[in-house]
Amino acid sequence: MPRPRWSPTPQQLMILQDLYRKGLRNPTSSQVQKITTHLSLYGKIQCKNVFYWFQNHKARDRQKLRKELMMLHKIHKNTSDDDVPHQFHTTQNTNSNLEYNFPPSTFHTLYPQSPSILVHQGEGKDTSSSSTQMMNNMGNVDFPKHCVIENGMMRTNVQGWILMMTDMGPISIPSCSSNKPLETLELFPIKATGIKE
Amino acid sequence: MPRPRWSPTPQQLMILQDLYRKGLRNPTSSQVQKITTHLSLYGKIQCKNVFYWFQNHKARDRQKLRKELMMLHKIHKNTSDDDVPHQFHTTQNTNSNLEYNFPPSTFHTLYPQSPSILVHQGEGKDTSSSSTQMMNNMGNVDFPKHCVIENGMMRTNVQGWILMMTDMGPISIPSCSSNKPLETLELFPIKATGIKE
DNA sequence: GGACTATGAATGAAGG
DNA sequence: CCTTCATTCATAGTCC
Numbered sequence: 001m002p003r004p005r006w007s008p009t010p011q012q013l014m015i016l017q018d019l020y021r022k023g024l025r026n027p028t029s030s031q032v033q034k035i036t037t038h039l040s041l042y043g044k045i046q047c048k049n050v051f052y053w054f055q056n057h058k059a060r061d062r063q064k065l066r067k068e069l070m071m072l073h074k075i076h077k078n079t080s081d082d083d084v085p086h087q088f089h090t091t092q093n094t095n096s097n098l099e100y101n102f103p104p105s106t107f108h109t110l111y112p113q114s115p116s117i118l119v120h121q122g123e124g125k126d127t128s129s130s131s132t133q134m135m136n137n138m139g140n141v142d143f144p145k146h147c148v149i150e151n152g153m154m155r156t157n158v159q160g161w162i163l164m165m166t167d168m169g170p171i172s173i174p175s176c177s178s179n180k181p182l183e184t185l186e187l188f189p190i191k192a193t194g195i196k197e
Numbered sequence: 198m199p200r201p202r203w204s205p206t207p208q209q210l211m212i213l214q215d216l217y218r219k220g221l222r223n224p225t226s227s228q229v230q231k232i233t234t235h236l237s238l239y240g241k242i243q244c245k246n247v248f249y250w251f252q253n254h255k256a257r258d259r260q261k262l263r264k265e266l267m268m269l270h271k272i273h274k275n276t277s278d279d280d281v282p283h284q285f286h287t288t289q290n291t292n293s294n295l296e297y298n299f300p301p302s303t304f305h306t307l308y309p310q311s312p313s314i315l316v317h318q319g320e321g322k323d324t325s326s327s328s329t330q331m332m333n334n335m336g337n338v339d340f341p342k343h344c345v346i347e348n349g350m351m352r353t354n355v356q357g358w359i360l361m362m363t364d365m366g367p368i369s370i371p372s373c374s375s376n377k378p379l380e381t382l383e384l385f386p387i388k389a390t391g392i393k394e
Numbered sequence: 395g396g397a398c399t400a401t402g403a404a405t406g407a408a409g410g
Numbered sequence: 411c412c413t414t415c416a417t418t419c420a421t422a423g424t425c426c
Contacts, residue, residue: 007406057405254401
């Protein structure tokens with residue numbers, strides 16, 4: 001029974017956290033490999049696990065920081081939006097209350113360049129760089145594909161995310177039996193369900 | 198110490214279900230925000246609660262359908278699988294043996310695009326997109342998706358890294374309590390953290 | 395009280 | 411990097 005997904009053992013987690021704490025954010029391919037090799041002493045693991053771990057950890061860490069930062073800026077308004085998993089709060093401009101929004105652009109300056117840590121590579125010159133590649137040419141470790149190495153830099157193949165969000169219409173949030181209708185909420189089912197079945 | 202977890206009041210639940218029934222699946226940041234604000238009329242609630250609610254509800258809804266479907270396919274097979282203690286086995290990938298690593302990318306065709314509903318945003322355009330992001334940058338600042346790619350991307354290959362590879366140093370990959378020292382790992386934090394803190 | 399269920403919360407894994 | 415999906419963990423509520 002193959003464990004569907006990897007789950008770090010306490011030791012592995014500890015090591016990963018420590019590396020992260022020390023500043024590692026975007027491990028290069030060789031770093032990932034080495035880390036993986038090391039962690040495999042404590043349990044089954046693949047390069048991609050390490051790769052994804054850092055990616056997710058960094059993202060979620062940052063989101064947490066943003067939240068805290070926001071918290072400070074919003075020292076008063078309670079209104080319940082304190083802790084949000086990922087997402088953000090857009091400008092909510094209701095005349096009624098809360099207005100904890102920031103001048104945008106405060107948060108994109110957070111992450112520093114990734115710091116560094118080096119895991120020495122046996123012999124090959126590691127100019128290759130990041131993770132992506134490593135995923136490919138690893139013997140028994142696979143990497144997520146979808147990244148391309150370019151000039152030593154790892155680029156994700158994506159360029160241009162499309163956002164399809166037609167923003168129109170007021171939405172109606174269903175209200176429970178008796179309650180004042182919400183001012184500007186409207187619901188716009190644009191496309192039926194979504195449960196393709 | 199543990200903050201009890203949120204539990205929807207009957208009214209809140211009713212509203213959420215209604216929205217879901219109407220097709221909402223992946224509410225955008227502003228939608229979550231508005232919904233949360235509205236629901237807070239009926240009890241304490243945070244954005245993340247709303248966010249998670251939709252995530253979970255959708256996932257479990259889908260999982261239920263999947264299971265039923267599977268049931269049909271297996272109408273004949275008795276296999277005595279009747280006694281499934283807890284949950285169920287959803288995707289039981291009987292890959293059996295080698296749980297090697299294959300670049301995934303095989304089983305993707307299932308999910309449709311999320312439907313849509315719109316919570317009209319007072320004025321700001323909510324180009325922001327959905328869930329995740331929304332919680333983060335409350336400033337309604339959504340990244341100009343494409344722009345950031347330039348320097349915000351995964352540059353794994355930081356130019357400041359020094360490769361110091363001495364075969365001798367015992368590595369400083371944090372090890373857990375008792376374990377055999379790893380052979381050649383080295384850790385070289387060149388620049389402090391990165392966590393702006 | 396332990397087994398089980400429903401479900402909030404967290405996070406690994408992918409895709410774009 | 412951002413978004414979404416699938417799993418899994420954790421626990422309140424329930425039944426016996």
